[in-house]
Amino acid sequence: MLTIGELASYAGVTVRTVRHYHATGLLPEPERDRSGYRRYDGGAVIELIRIRTLAGAGVPLARVRELLRAxxxxxxxxxxxxxxxxxxxxxxxxxxxxxxxxxxSGDGLVLPPEVVGVLDRLRALGVDERIVRLERDGWIPLAAQAPERTVEWAARKREQLADPRLADFYRTFGRALDWAAGDPRLEGLADRVADYVTRVADERGEDYVGDIGVAPPLVALMDALAFDTAPPARRLIELLEERGWTGWTRLERVD
CATH class of the missing domain: 1.20.5 (Single alpha-helices involved in coiled-coils or other helix-helix interfaces)
Structure with missing residues (x-):
């Protein structure tokens, strides 16, 4: 017959654990002998090892009791x-x-890796961090509303950024954030952007530059984000409209 300490040692648990299993009813508690000690037989060792194994495997103690009787x-x-x-x-x-x-990982908290790659590419191209944040804030609602198309849009954006002209526009617009709304340099930027967009639309189709498949309310929200973050954007849109294009998030030809 074994003492509680010997039982615990054979089963690979502590005496405290044995007493806990007694208290929860998992392990029967024997009567004390004449000396006032509880004595355990080999069956108690086997039962305790079964309990320890099940509990160690992550089985809740309530289920352990059920399994022992199954x-x-x-x-x-x-x-x-x-x-x-x-x-x-x-x-x-x-x-x-x-x-x-x-x-x-910053941007990666709310954006998929493909979009994070676009933002990293903008940084690598030397784009002002304010423009990168503006781009990021536009992608966040897009990714939330249309996650299934975000990868497609990000791939298109990376392809577009391979064009040095677009990369230069991004860098120029970063500098334009510090221009006043009436700065004549915005006129020149609008000329260049309109010429670029027209050429790409003629070569690749208007969907390539303007189709993002997003509901108008979300487009309006993204435009508002841009206008609030980059005040010259609103004036640039007005100038682009004079040159045959309208929109910020979704570019469209003016009829």
Whole structure:
């Protein structure tokens, strides 16, 4: 017969754990002998090891009690169910870890990697960080409302940024943030942008420069973000309209 300390040692647990299992009713508590000690037999060791193994596998103690009384078929079915639950929990924890990791990655918290790549490309091209933030803020509602198309739009944007003329427009507009609304340089910028957009639309089709497939209310929201963040944008749009194009988020020819 074994003392509680010996029982705990054989089963690989602490005495405190044995007493906890007694208190919860998982492990029967033997009567004390004449010396006032509780004595355990080999069956108690086996039962305690079973409890320890199930608990160590993540089985809630309430389920452990159920499994200890189950027949082989019930035990197998219950273990399979627990395994499915654990797999789902592991997958959810992995997703949480990925979200936590994105907390340290700035733009990646709310944007997919493809869009983050576009923003990084703008920075690599020397675009003013204020313009990068403006671009980012426009992508956030887009990605939230139409995640299935965001990858497509990001790929198109990266393709467009391969054109040195567009990259230069981005850099110029960064400088234009410090211009007054009446600055004559905006006229020259509008001329260049209108010429560029017209050429691309003629070569690739108007959908290439203007189709983003977003509902008008969202387009209006994104335009408002741009106008609030970059005041010269509103004046530039007015100048572009005089040159045959209208819109900011969605460029369209003026009839």
């Amino acid at each position: 027949d082989p078929d019930e035990f197998a079915a219950a273990v399979a169910d627990i395994d499915r639950r654990l797999r789902a929990e592991i997958a959810e924890r992995r997703r949480r870890r990925e979200r936590i990791a994105r907390l340290t």
